[in-house]
Amino acid sequence: xxxxxxxxxxxxxxxxxxxxxxxxxxxxxxxxxxxxxxxxxxxxxxxxxxxxxxxxxxxxxxxxxxxxxxxxxxxxxxxxxxxxxxxxxxxxxxxxxxxxxxxxxxxxxxxxxxxxxxxxxxxxxxxxxxxxxxxxxxxxxxxxxxxxxxxxxxxxxxxxxxxxxxxxxxxxxxxxxxxxxxxxxxxxxxxxxxxxxxxxxxxxxxxxxxxxxx
Amino acid sequence: xxxxxxxxxxxxxxxxxxxxxxxxxxxxxxxxxxxxxxxxxxxxxxxxxxxxxxxxxxxxxxxxxxxxxxxxxxxxxxxxxxxxxxxxxxxxxxxxxxxxxxxxxxxxxxxxxxxxxxxxxxxxxxxxxxxxxxxxxxxxxxxxxxxxxxxxxxxxxxxxxxxxxxxxxxxxxxxxxxxxxxxxxxxxxxxxxxxxxxxxxxxxxxxxxxxxxx
DNA sequence: TAGATTGTTAATCGATTAACAATC
DNA sequence: TAGATTGTTAATCGATTAACAATC
Numbered sequence: 001x002x003x004x005x006x007x008x009x010x011x012x013x014x015x016x017x018x019x020x021x022x023x024x025x026x027x028x029x030x031x032x033x034x035x036x037x038x039x040x041x042x043x044x045x046x047x048x049x050x051x052x053x054x055x056x057x058x059x060x061x062x063x064x065x066x067x068x069x070x071x072x073x074x075x076x077x078x079x080x081x082x083x084x085x086x087x088x089x090x091x092x093x094x095x096x097x098x099x100x101x102x103x104x105x106x107x108x109x110x111x112x113x114x115x116x117x118x119x120x121x122x123x124x125x126x127x128x129x130x131x132x133x134x135x136x137x138x139x140x141x142x143x144x145x146x147x148x149x150x151x152x153x154x155x156x157x158x159x160x161x162x163x164x165x166x167x168x169x170x171x172x173x174x175x176x177x178x179x180x181x182x183x184x185x186x187x188x189x190x191x192x193x194x195x196x197x198x199x200x201x202x203x204x205x206x207x208x209x210x211x212x213x214x
Numbered sequence: 215x216x217x218x219x220x221x222x223x224x225x226x227x228x229x230x231x232x233x234x235x236x237x238x239x240x241x242x243x244x245x246x247x248x249x250x251x252x253x254x255x256x257x258x259x260x261x262x263x264x265x266x267x268x269x270x271x272x273x274x275x276x277x278x279x280x281x282x283x284x285x286x287x288x289x290x291x292x293x294x295x296x297x298x299x300x301x302x303x304x305x306x307x308x309x310x311x312x313x314x315x316x317x318x319x320x321x322x323x324x325x326x327x328x329x330x331x332x333x334x335x336x337x338x339x340x341x342x343x344x345x346x347x348x349x350x351x352x353x354x355x356x357x358x359x360x361x362x363x364x365x366x367x368x369x370x371x372x373x374x375x376x377x378x379x380x381x382x383x384x385x386x387x388x389x390x391x392x393x394x395x396x397x398x399x400x401x402x403x404x405x406x407x408x409x410x411x412x413x414x415x416x417x418x419x420x421x422x423x424x425x426x427x428x
Numbered sequence: 429t430a431g432a433t434t435g436t437t438a439a440t441c442g443a444t445t446a447a448c449a450a451t452c
Numbered sequence: 453t454a455g456a457t458t459g460t461t462a463a464t465c466g467a468t469t470a471a472c473a474a475t476c
Contacts, residue, residue, distance in 0.1 A: 013419050017411035063451045063458045081418040095316045099309035109414040174421040192417035197231035200323040203406035204295040207388040277434045277475045
């Protein structure tokens with residue numbers, strides 16, 4: 001298997017949405033500038049880390065003043081590639097898929113879900129959170145029509161690899177995977193898995209440090 | 215704010231559930247031993263990384279043979295603290311909460327959801343995926359009764375902090391947070407947030423390296 | 429035995445943190 | 453101006469990778 005290309009600044013990328021979130025609150029409050037130190041304190045980071053992270057956006061602050069909230073906010077959106085939401089199709093309208101369709105905040109995170117599919121004849125034709133569920137057989141047409149380049153996979157584990165292959169075959173370049181499997185994809189396709197087991201593992205280990213008795 | 219204690223070997227902890235998953239497959243196939251090299255190839259890791267990771271479990275392999283699957287599998291379960299599932303209560307039976315309740319594989323990941331709560335009078339009393347939804351007002355009694363020490367928070371962002379405080383007040387030590395907010399908690403309480411924005415940020419940046427044109 | 433695979437010790441790499449000169 | 457906050461350069465730290473002796 002070809003080694004995955006190592007991605008630079010991954011920890012920083014992970015923190016960016018947090019900065020963005022806080023900056024949006026500040027903007028909503030009408031705050032115009034903020035120092036790295038203040039931002040750090042609010043988010044529980046180190047000031048120097050905030051300065052280093054923000055430096056990657058290319059925005060420069062003013063000594064004694066800090067950073068202008070709006071330009072910084074915009075720069076982070078650009079850094080993350082969230083200015084224009086990418087079109088995505090969702091496959092698997094079970095309870096999880098339905099929950100994803102029901103969350104309408106993804107456009108702010110660069111994701112616009114344009115269509116939803118399911119293999120179950122019972123679901124096809126039903127409307128879920130405003131999306132008319134289509135048959136997985138129609139994926140090809142719809143992906144082409146919408147020029148979608150992301151696939152959200154919320155099918156059961158056993159079906160995920162097949163669904164991923166279907167999506168890739170019609171040109172999807174990124175897969176946001178909620179199925180608890182590691183998908184095998186060709187080079188040039190990116191898989192990002194939301195791994196609940198990983199999250200629970202970290203929670204569990206951290207918890208055993210806090211309460212070693214249990 | 216008190217600085218979060220730095221957790222050692224976090225990358226390894228994150229990979230452990232992946233090893234575990236694969237070892238379970240192997241065990242199911244009746245495979246008795248596996249070498250670090252083979253495991254690495256299957257998972258897309260480096261062999262030396264696998265050896266280093268597995269060393270942390272305390273299990274030792276045999277030269278020319280590899281590791282015994284079953285003891286290794288058990289050692290990882292122990293390492294993650296997943297041998298005895300911790301009791302958890304879930305708050306917020308919206309579409310996401312309902313999806314979580316519907317997934318019955320969490321016990322294998324150290325989490326046993328024993329009760330579900332919602333603030334909505336419409337939901338209280340209904341049965342969702344086998345759980346009778348209780349009023350959030352009853353959280354205290356139930357947490358005490360079940361001796362739950364984890365709270366799963368799947369309420370809207372605005373309610374999450376309040377719910378977290380309620381849970382902590384009745385003795386919950388770990389919070390698995392699905393709300394898109396950073397929860398403020400006292401020392402001695404662990405929050406693990408499933409941050410979809412973070413995941414989308416990483417997907418987006420990786421994607422823009424693969425398809426820079428869009 | 430021969431040699432494949434381990435665990436250990438050392439080297440490299442990247443991220444975090446520290447120190448401080450530059451600057452508004 | 454004085455001094456708070458920036459960005460840069462260097463030091464530290466931890467994770468990954470490499471090299472290789474130990475061993476079954």
